[in-house]
Amino acid sequence: MVRTLTLPVSHADAVSILERPAAAGRPLRHGLSRLGRALATPLVPTDFLDLLDPLASAVDLRGRVVEVRPETADAATLVIKPGRAWRGHVPGQYVRIGVDIDGVRRWRAYSLTSHLGRADGCIAITVKAIPDGIVSNYLVRRATPGLVVQLDQATGDFTLPARPPAHLLFITGGSGITPVMGMLRNAIDAMDDVVLLHSAPTAQDVIFAGELRALGGSGRLRLIERHTDVDGMLGASDLAELVDDIGFREVWACGPTGMLDMLDAAWTASGRTDVLHTERFRPAITAVGDGGTVTFTSSDVTVAADGGTPLLDIGEAAGVLMPSGCRMGICFGCVRPLRDGAVRDLRTGQVTEAIEGDGVLVQTCISAAAGPCSIDV
Amino acid sequence: MTAIQRLPLDPTAHLRAEDIEAIGRELDAIRDAVLATRGEADAAYIRKVIDAQRKVELASRAVLLVSLFPPAWLAGTIGLSISKILENMEIGHNVMHGQWDWMRDPKIHSTTWEWDNASPSSMWKHSHNQIHHAYTNVLGKDNDLGYGIMRVDEDQRWSPFYLGQPLWNFLNACLFEYGIAAYDLEIGKYLKGRKDKAEFRQQVRDVMAKIKKQATRDYVLHPLLSGPSALSTLGANATANLVRNWWTHSVIMCGHFPTGIATFTKTSIEGETRGEWYLRQMLGAGNISGGKLLHLMTGNLSFQIEHHLYPDLPSNRYAEVAPKVREVFERYGLPYVTGSLPRQVGSAWKKVLRLSLPNDFARKAVGAVVKPLASTATRAEPERAAA
Numbered sequence A: 001m002v003r004t005l006t007l008p009v010s011h012a013d014a015v016s017i018l019e020r021p022a023a024a025g026r027p028l029r030h031g032l033s034r035l036g037r038a039l040a041t042p043l044v045p046t047d048f049l050d051l052l053d054p055l056a057s058a059v060d061l062r063g064r065v066v067e068v069r070p071e072t073a074d075a076a077t078l079v080i081k082p083g084r085a086w087r088g089h090v091p092g093q094y095v096r097i098g099v100d101i102d103g104v105r106r107w108r109a110y111s112l113t114s115h116l117g118r119a120d121g122c123i124a125i126t127v128k129a130i131p132d133g134i135v136s137n138y139l140v141r142r143a144t145p146g147l148v149v150q151l152d153q154a155t156g157d158f159t160l161p162a163r164p165p166a167h168l169l170f171i172t173g174g175s176g177i178t179p180v181m182g183m184l185r186n187a188i189d190a191m192d193d194v195v196l197l198h199s200a201p202t203a204q205d206v207i208f209a210g211e212l213r214a215l216g217g218s219g220r221l222r223l224i225e226r227h228t229d230v231d232g233m234l235g236a237s238d239l240a241e242l243v244d245d246i247g248f249r250e251v252w253a254c255g256p257t258g259m260l261d262m263l264d265a266a267w268t269a270s271g272r273t274d275v276l277h278t279e280r281f282r283p284a285i286t287a288v289g290d291g292g293t294v295t296f297t298s299s300d301v302t303v304a305a306d307g308g309t310p311l312l313d314i315g316e317a318a319g320v321l322m323p324s325g326c327r328m329g330i331c332f333g334c335v336r337p338l339r340d341g342a343v344r345d346l347r348t349g350q351v352t353e354a355i356e357g358d359g360v361l362v363q364t365c366i367s368a369a370a371g372p373c374s375i376d377v
Numbered sequence B: 001m002t003a004i005q006r007l008p009l010d011p012t013a014h015l016r017a018e019d020i021e022a023i024g025r026e027l028d029a030i031r032d033a034v035l036a037t038r039g040e041a042d043a044a045y046i047r048k049v050i051d052a053q054r055k056v057e058l059a060s061r062a063v064l065l066v067s068l069f070p071p072a073w074l075a076g077t078i079g080l081s082i083s084k085i086l087e088n089m090e091i092g093h094n095v096m097h098g099q100w101d102w103m104r105d106p107k108i109h110s111t112t113w114e115w116d117n118a119s120p121s122s123m124w125k126h127s128h129n130q131i132h133h134a135y136t137n138v139l140g141k142d143n144d145l146g147y148g149i150m151r152v153d154e155d156q157r158w159s160p161f162y163l164g165q166p167l168w169n170f171l172n173a174c175l176f177e178y179g180i181a182a183y184d185l186e187i188g189k190y191l192k193g194r195k196d197k198a199e200f201r202q203q204v205r206d207v208m209a210k211i212k213k214q215a216t217r218d219y220v221l222h223p224l225l226s227g228p229s230a231l232s233t234l235g236a237n238a239t240a241n242l243v244r245n246w247w248t249h250s251v252i253m254c255g256h257f258p259t260g261i262a263t264f265t266k267t268s269i270e271g272e273t274r275g276e277w278y279l280r281q282m283l284g285a286g287n288i289s290g291g292k293l294l295h296l297m298t299g300n301l302s303f304q305i306e307h308h309l310y311p312d313l314p315s316n317r318y319a320e321v322a323p324k325v326r327e328v329f330e331r332y333g334l335p336y337v338t339g340s341l342p343r344q345v346g347s348a349w350k351k352v353l354r355l356s357l358p359n360d361f362a363r364k365a366v367g368a369v370v371k372p373l374a375s376t377a378t379r380a381e382p383e384r385a386a387a
């Protein structure tokens, strides 16, 4: 399995170079911004600008929902106008969205499904409501146009190289179609030979069904739909049968944990992990042990934690401002120093320990207490 | 007021240990009921207040650009005073208490908030949340009691220094934000050599840096921006700061000084149970009665009792828990101190004046004049504000 190198940074640089003021204007701008801060202290000028237009901020990226379009009975696409600070994205990447639900801000990651360079500058995500899911249900069923959400810059390395390989295979399941749809919408013209093997419980549950079937019908991709309610879950033995030239294809896969684990095992067995790229929406939790008392040292908060809940969730529930990102162990946006005690990596069961004076960096989103511990947040 | 256990009538004497723990459970249940319903409406409330305060500030400062024109001066000064009061009380004080941390909004969070006050938020949070709220009205522990420069309790030994305390109190009211900064610095503790020197020096630097920023804004930049109105804008800003200082000082005096509020000795809080802690908070604070506007402008510290019981509940919910708390007070026969703003401010000032003199000064003086009647004089009942 390899992680494709992508160029989100170069894209960002290109934009910031364009925005960079001429050298002569810099001292003036610098002076003005200092004056603005001195006039607004203890606030900053953008705190006042936010009152007028929350999307104008160059510091805090936000977006406004302009359209909510149902896709299936439990999935919807949200078209969002990002604020001025948005730096663009590469198809396949995801964006983090912060939504205030019952007064509480909750951040989740969603893959971008939109066409690049829309005239209105909007982006889109497609969300599937999962049972009891707080954010997904809110976005699918309660969000309405006008809603302002917090955004983060797009990130992620589940993307195609600038020149897609000659023979492509996408394997997706359920909402896992979303990053792939982002790629197909933007790069299908650059793809010669592409197969999409998509699983969903029934024909009605297929997100983007119309668009995908039209692409299939026009011969621009070979679409294999698998309706798991009748056909059963995709198994390793089905693969070669469904896609006879599978060995020649470079694969991008996104879907439920079981499916991705199966693919990982199959490609590892054939020694071809270099041609399998996967995107997971949630961490594969395998190891749960005893919990303990967690102290968030800078915030001066101490709470009891079980051994299965990530420290990120424990801290958030206690009102601690926890830094976070993907919430599943890939982006390192949640890393904080462990000062004392022990934590367990929920994916591997590995226990990391620190003694007073240490600052062992741990990912709070996939680490749970393994006894009493102190973390610097 | 005097240390509660030494009052001739200890208001808690009739309570058994089980009663005190039952009070604790009842007060916990009131708290849990708020937590269970805390949500979107509360978040909308604080966002609305912050939004309104910033707009009022912006508009007032804009109007003051032409403050040479007297109606503009008046409107701008009133607006800026209101905005500063809201910013310090309903917003700053309560956000720094962590009342809104549950929203997980980094812009409205106790760890990130900085307020328009001379005391940097980190210092204030330490002395206010960790000392004052933990040791509410404990003699020798809670610096809010007299701020270390005043005698506010009969149990504090009198010295001639206290003769000046009506003046100290007046000056403290005028310069309240600097007074807060000075006592957050724990100057007394430093002078007695009980505070780390390096830490103290760093804190002094922080306070001075903050004061410089605030003063530059109010007394240099905004006046300069007003061009010909510079002097009158400076006057307006100084007036707004004075009004804010007076107002916050008065509200805070009402919280713990008026007659009927109890103080506690150091030893009485050792090994305190949850119920006993609640009991101390209940008896160590007093409310101000009034309407919605008063509650807003006092940062809901008009519900000082409820605030001390539940310092981290959103301030907009105190009004709703107050009748329930009062009902518990009444059922257990405890005094619930409350009164109108003028009455509570008056009561607090009266005490400041009275205690500037030795405890028995009035009696002795009266005794000297009307000696023949002394034998028939009866001991005055301790005053108590109406519940």
Ligand SMILES: Cc1cc2nc3c(=O)[nH]c(=O)nc-3n(C[C@H](O)[C@H](O)[C@H](O)COP(=O)(O)OP(=O)(O)OC[C@H]3O[C@@H](n4cnc5c(N)ncnc54)[C@H](O)[C@@H]3O)c2cc1C
Binding pocket: A094, A108, A109, A110, A111, A112, A125, A126, A127, A128, A129, A130, A131, A132, A133, A134, A135, A136, A137, A156, A175, A178, A179, A280, A281, A282, A326, A327, A328
């Ligand atoms: C990189 C990345 C990209 C993503 N892209 C998309 C996307 O394009 N569309 C989309 O709909 N989602 C996407 N997700 C998943 C999304 O971020 C949320 O995890 C999902 O919407 C559930 O959030 P929730 O608040 O509704 O559920 P929560 O309230 O957090 O969880 C409720 C329950 O559901 C379980 N659960 C959590 N996540 C999942 C899941 N993915 N599948 C099944 N059960 C789950 C939890 O364990 C819990 O028991 C992506 C995730 C990542 C990390």
Ligand code: FES
Binding pocket: A324, A325, A326, A327, A328, A329, A330, A331, A332, A333, A334, A335, A363, A364, A365, A366
């Ligand atoms: S939030 Fe991305 S690694 Fe933890």
